[in-house]
Amino acid sequence: MNPFNEFLIRVSSFVRKEMAEILRQPRLVATLILGPFLILLIFGIGYNNSLRTMRTIMVIPVDSKIDEEIREIAGRLSGAVDMVDIVSSQEEATGRLDDGEIDLVLLTPSDPLGDVQANRHSEMDIIHHEIDPLEQMFVNTLERAYVEEVNRLIMIRTLDKAKDESEDILASVQEAHADAVVLHQDLEDGNSEKAADDIVALARDFEKINLALSSSLAAFEGMQGMADEETTESPFESLIRAERIMVELEEFSPDKQEHSAEIEQVTALESELALLEDFLSQFVDVDSAILARPFAGKAIQLADVTFGPIDFYVPGVISLLLQHIAITLAALAIVRERVGGSIELFRAAPISSFEALLGKTISFMILGGILAAILTALVIFALKVPMLGTWLAYAAVVLALLYTSLAMGFAISTISQTDSQAVQYSMIVLLASIFFSGFFIALHRLLPGVHIVSWLLPATYGTALLQDIMLRGLPPEPIFLLGLILYGVLLFTFAWWRLRRLMARE
Numbered sequence: 028m029n030p031f032n033e034f035l036i037r038v039s040s041f042v043r044k045e046m047a048e049i050l051r052q053p054r055l056v057a058t059l060i061l062g063p064f065l066i067l068l069i070f071g072i073g074y075n076n077s078l079r080t081m082r083t084i085m086v087i088p089v090d091s092k093i094d095e096e097i098r099e100i101a102g103r104l105s106g107a108v109d110m111v112d113i114v115s116s117q118e119e120a121t122g123r124l125d126d127g128e129i130d131l132v133l134l135t136p137s138d139p140l141g142d143v144q145a146n147r148h149s150e151m152d153i154i155h156h157e158i159d160p161l162e163q164m165f166v167n168t169l170e171r172a173y174v175e176e177v178n179r180l181i182m183i184r185t186l187d188k189a190k191d192e193s194e195d196i197l198a199s200v201q202e203a204h205a206d207a208v209v210l211h212q213d214l215e216d217g218n219s220e221k222a223a224d225d226i227v228a229l230a231r232d233f234e235k236i237n238l239a240l241s242s243s244l245a246a247f248e249g250m251q252g253m254a255d256e257e258t259t260e261s262p263f264e265s266l267i268r269a270e271r272i273m274v275e276l277e278e279f280s281p282d283k284q285e286h287s288a289e290i291e292q293v294t295a296l297e298s299e300l301a302l303l304e305d306f307l308s309q310f311v312d313v314d315s316a317i318l319a320r321p322f323a324g325k326a327i328q329l330a331d332v333t334f335g336p337i338d339f340y341v342p343g344v345i346s347l348l349l350q351h352i353a354i355t356l357a358a359l360a361i362v363r364e365r366v367g368g369s370i371e372l373f374r375a376a377p378i379s380s381f382e383a384l385l386g387k388t389i390s391f392m393i394l395g396g397i398l399a400a401i402l403t404a405l406v407i408f409a410l411k412v413p414m415l416g417t418w419l420a421y422a423a424v425v426l427a428l429l430y431t432s433l434a435m436g437f438a439i440s441t442i443s444q445t446d447s448q449a450v451q452y453s454m455i456v457l458l459a460s461i462f463f464s465g466f467f468i469a470l471h472r473l474l475p476g477v478h479i480v481s482w483l484l485p486a487t488y489g490t491a492l493l494q495d496i497m498l499r500g501l502p503p504e505p506i507f508l509l510g511l512i513l514y515g516v517l518l519f520t521f522a523w524w525r526l527r528r529l530m531a532r533e
Contacts, residue, residue, distance in 0.1 A: 079162075079165065080108065081108050081109065081130040081131050081166075081169070082108075082109050082111050082128070082129040082130045082131070083108040083109060083110055083111060083129060083130065083131040083132070083133060084110075084111055084112045084114060084120040084123060084124070084129050084132050084133070085110060085112075085113045085114075085132075085133040085135065086113075086114055086115065086116070086117050086132060086133065086134050086135060087113055087114075087115060087135050088115060088135070088136075088137040089115045090137050090138075091135065091136075091137045091138075097135045097177075108131065108133075108169070111128075111129055117132070117134060120132040120154075121154060124154060124155070124156065125156075130155065130156075130157075131153055131154070131155050131166070131169075132153070132154040132155070133151070133152075133153055133173065134150075134151065134152040134153070134154065135151055136149040136150060136151065151173065151174055151177060152170075153166060153169065153170045153173070190310065190311055193307050193310050193311050194311055196307055197304065197307040197308060197311060199232060199235040199236045200236060200300055200303050200304045200307060201304060202232050202235075203229060203232035203233060203236065204297065204300040204301065204304055206228045206229045206232055207229060207293055207296050207300060208297065209225050210225035210226060210229060210276075210293050211290065211293045211297065213225055214286045214289050214290045214293060215286075215290060217286070219281035219286070220281055222279065222281070222286070223279060223281045226276050226277060226279055229276070229296075230273060230277060233269075233270060233273055236266075265299045265302045265303045265306070266299075266303055268295075268299050269296055269299040269300060269303070272292050272293075272295055272296045272299070273296070275292055276289065276292055276293070276296070334413070334498065335411075337410065337412070338412050338413060338498065339494075339498065340466070341406055341410070341412045341497070342489075342490055342493035342494045342496075342497050342498065343464070343465065343466035343486075343490040343493075343494070344466070345399075345402060345403070345406070345489075345493060346428060346464070346466070346485075346486045346489030346490045346493055347457075347460055347461070347464065347466055347486050347490075348402070349395060349398070349399055349402075349425065349428055349429060349432065349489070350428065350432040350456075350457075350460060350484075350485050350486045350489065351453070351457050351460075352395065352398060353391060353395050353428075353429050353432035353433045354432050354433075354435055354436035354456055354457075355436065355450070355453045356391050356394070356395075356433075356436065357387070357388075357391060357432075357433045357434075357435070357436025357437045357439070357440060358436040358437075358439040358440045358449040358450070358452060358453045359440065359446060359450070360387050360391075360436070360437065360440055361387075361437060361440035361441055361522075361526060361529075362440045362443045362444070362445065362446060362448075362449045363446065365529065379527075380523055380526040380527035380529075380530050381523055381527075383526065383530075384519070384522060384523050384526055387437070388430070388433055388434075388437070388519070391433050392426070392429055392430065392433065395429040395433070396425070396426065396429065399425045399429065403421075403425075412497070413497065414496075414497050415496075415497060415498060415499060415500030416495070416497060416499075416500050416501065416502070417496070417502075420496050420502055420503050421493070421496050421497070423503065423508065424489065424492045424493055424496065424503055424508065424511075425489075427488075427508060427511045427512050427515065428485055428486075428488070428489040428511065430512070430515045430519075431488075431511050431512070431514055431515030431518065432485045433515075434515045434516075434517075434518035434519040434522060435456070435485060435515075435518050436453070437518070437519065437522035437526075438518045438521050438525070439452045439453060439456075440522070441521075441522050441525035441526055441529065442525065456484070459480060459484060460484045460487075463477065463481045463484060463487070464481060464484050464486040464487040464489075464490055465481070465487055465490045465491060470487070470491075482510075485511065485514070485515075488507050488508075488510060488511040488514075489511070491507055492504065492507050492508060492511075
């Protein structure tokens with residue numbers, strides 16, 4: 028018989044043997060197929076993605092100078108917090124927090140103006156007992172939103188006051204503009220006496236403007252700071268130029284017969300007043316809430332599919348489950364032969380360690396591929412998880428993941444002395460995969476040295492590749508896919524070397 032045909036017969040005998048042993052255990056097959064899906068199903072049903080509402084007490088000191096403002100802010104925090112009570116004693120609030128009656132205590136300062144005048148921030152603290160890092164992150168985010176809302180409210184009130192003052196300034200500027208037009212006409216008519224009276228009226232107008240001028244111009248100038256400095260002029264510059272022109276006009280002599288210079292000055296004054304009037308009109312019309320918070324944003328997802336809370340975890344779960352199933356089956360395969368005495372028969376039979384290992388790999392690859400197909404069909408059609416990439420790329424990653432996981436399982440099996448030891452090693456790999464594969468904690472949150480552990484786990488490659496394929500619609504990253512396959516070859520070679528030594532022992 029052809030040596031190659033003999034090789035195929037010996038390998039296929041192991042394929043039939045392993046498949047028959049697994050199929051004789053219907054409960055095992057049902058568990059392997061339904062177990063992973065039920066885990067995903069229960070997780071999808073039980074996962075709560077709604078915003079947590081935290082029971083909260085707000086502490087407002089008895090001598091607080093911002094009692095009314097803080098109570099107004101408390102009413103705006105609905106959704107994130109459930110304002111259970113407002114008290115004046117911090118001890119009472121923290122006592123109720125210690126008793127578990129509430130989740131948060133919001134502390135407010137009694138004299139924020141005094142703090143600012145003392146050149147320090149007025150602290151608005153949140154007290155809590157959260158120990159979960161994610162919940163702590165939520166509380167920190169809530170604290171930032173709380174302080175931002177307080178600052179925004181203060182800024183809005185400041186701008187409202189500035190806008191009210193700006194209306195008075197605008198009226199004065201409009202009056203000055205009208206008087207400048209009259210002065211212009213009187214100068215052109217040669218009416219020197221009347222022009223002198225107009226200049227006096229204009230001077231009174233500018234006195235009113237300077238008296239009414241307050242923080243309103245400065246407030247809008249902060250907004251103008253976002254514009255191009257080379258093309259945008261400050262309203263202060265227009266006002267300064269207008270006042271300089273007024274100083275020159277106040278030296279006007281009615282005895283002059285020719286007024287061309289004064290007419291030119293008044294024309295420039297009209298232009299400056301028109302700019303200032305336009306600026307104030309714009310400022311008065313802008314909503315204070317927009318001025319206090321000029322920028323707003325939103326996150327835009329480039330994918331056409333809207334992802335649910337379970338969708339992100341599905342690729343990682345598939346990768347984790349396929350790795351664990353493959354490692355567990357392979358980890359028990361050789362140690363079981365060893366404990367059962369089959370290794371002794373292999374030594375006497377015309378079969379090599381490579382043929383035995385290859386036959387087992389093929390059988391488990393077939394079984395793993397079937398399980399992966401069923402699991403994929405269930406999550407795609409039953410759980411409606413999106414598949415944005417190609418099925419060919421998905422199949423290639425799954426097969427590479429199964430192969431490398433089986434190779435790791437065979438490596439574990441060849442160094443294990445008993446079934447329980449092999450199971451323990453498999454569970455250690457599973458536990459490491461939960462924390463270091465990117466399933467539970469994103470890889471960028473791990474220190475660079477810890478990444479070595481991550482890339483020693485097949486699930487790390489599988490999670491990254493399946494997320495790209497399923498959720499981003501990208502082809503598999505060649506370096507990740509090639510790295511996964513080469514890692515599998517390395518593990519397979521180690522398992523083959525170990526099995527050959529086991530079969531060669533006397």
